[in-house]
Amino acid sequence: MATLEQIQRMPKLELHIHLEGTFDPETVCLLAEMQGISLPRPRQHLFDFSGLSDFLDLLDWICSLVQNRETAQQIAYRHAKYAQEQGILYTEIIVNPSHWKNIRTGELLTGVLEGFDQAGADGLPDCRLLVSLRREQDTASARRTIEWILSHRHPRLVGVSVDGNEACSQDSNQRFAPLLARAAEAGLGIAVHAGESSGPEGVQEALELLGAKRIDHGVRAVEDLKLLERLLRERIPLNICYTSNVAGGLYTPGNHPLGELYSRGISVTVNTDDPQLLRVSLSQELQRVAEQYHWKIEELLKLQYYAVDAAFCTEERRSELLSRLHQFEATCQNLTAF
Numbered sequence: 001m002a003t004l005e006q007i008q009r010m011p012k013l014e015l016h017i018h019l020e021g022t023f024d025p026e027t028v029c030l031l032a033e034m035q036g037i038s039l040p041r042p043r044q045h046l047f048d049f050s051g052l053s054d055f056l057d058l059l060d061w062i063c064s065l066v067q068n069r070e071t072a073q074q075i076a077y078r079h080a081k082y083a084q085e086q087g088i089l090y091t092e093i094i095v096n097p098s099h100w101k102n103i104r105t106g107e108l109l110t111g112v113l114e115g116f117d118q119a120g121a122d123g124l125p126d127c128r129l130l131v132s133l134r135r136e137q138d139t140a141s142a143r144r145t146i147e148w149i150l151s152h153r154h155p156r157l158v159g160v161s162v163d164g165n166e167a168c169s170q171d172s173n174q175r176f177a178p179l180l181a182r183a184a185e186a187g188l189g190i191a192v193h194a195g196e197s198s199g200p201e202g203v204q205e206a207l208e209l210l211g212a213k214r215i216d217h218g219v220r221a222v223e224d225l226k227l228l229e230r231l232l233r234e235r236i237p238l239n240i241c242y243t244s245n246v247a248g249g250l251y252t253p254g255n256h257p258l259g260e261l262y263s264r265g266i267s268v269t270v271n272t273d274d275p276q277l278l279r280v281s282l283s284q285e286l287q288r289v290a291e292q293y294h295w296k297i298e299e300l301l302k303l304q305y306y307a308v309d310a311a312f313c314t315e316e317r318r319s320e321l322l323s324r325l326h327q328f329e330a331t332c333q334n335l336t337a338f
């Protein structure tokens with residue numbers, strides 16, 4: 001089975017992670033203190049959640065602490081440092097402006113892109129941005145977000161995402177479809193959360209109505225054999241978050257479908273979703289799945305190859321990432337040969 005030391009050394013990619021879930025408790029307390037805002041509960045219990053609505057309320061409260069572009073820049077830069085500590089080569093981070101109540105969308109996204117640019121200039125991992133629409137948000141505000149994206153093209157802004165609760169917003173696919181079509185026409189990647197708060201039909205709709213090229217979560221696709229055949233045939237990646245699904249009560253470690261999806265040859269990647277809020281790093285997440293499925297480093301490396309295929313990057317960048325994985329694979333084989 002893969003050891004934590006091997007996992008840490010392995011070059012990694014992460015494609016399903018929300019910037020809103022990357023604030024560590026120290027940063028949260030510091031931001032609150034700087035603004036004279038009191039914590040909603042004692043510091044030692046800040047990330048102890050009583051349920052999903054408590055989790056979402058805290059997430060919105062944390063984002064409300066970011067009130068200017070400089071702070072957004074610092075948060076983005078801090079995330080790049082975390083990515084470096086984790087041995088991440090390339091990551092696409094989701095930002096959903098609807099969570100950030102005290103900063104304008106343009107200021108927020110510009111700050112995040114500046115933070116990622118600065119990180120790139122300082123030799124930190126390659127961080128790219130996916131701007132997300134929340135299913136519960138109204139069409140007019142979603143349209144404003146898409147218009148901002150289309151009029152402020154930036155090489156690090158590589159795609160548009162859709163997240164939020166499908167069960168509470170059943171018409172969101174129809175409402176957002178024309179907006180996502182415009183984003184796709186402009187060359188942006190489309191990633192959609194589906195098959196978590198919805199069943200396999202949610203994944204089907206994400207592909208057909210929203211033109212999704214990747215599915216975030218997508219785990220409930222396992223319930224529909226025809227859909228699995230399609231995912232396999234069209235090589236649609238599922239960006240799976242094992243700890244997040246278990247923490248949310250969707251599965252137990254024993255019945256999570258990651259192992260089955262992997263053995264069926266579906267292109268799966270493993271990600272943390274909200275690493276600080278769920279108290280799990282990418283290396284720990286990979287270690288958990290290795291323990292659950294008795295996977296060696298070879299299986300975990302295969303997940304990284306799938307992620308390289310799934311990344312919304314240029315072909316040049318993709319071949320650089322592939323060669324880094326090949327190098328690591330060669331060192332593993334040399335070690336085994338001895």
Ligand SMILES: [Zn+2]
Nearest residue numbers: 016193216273
């Ligand atoms: Zn997510």
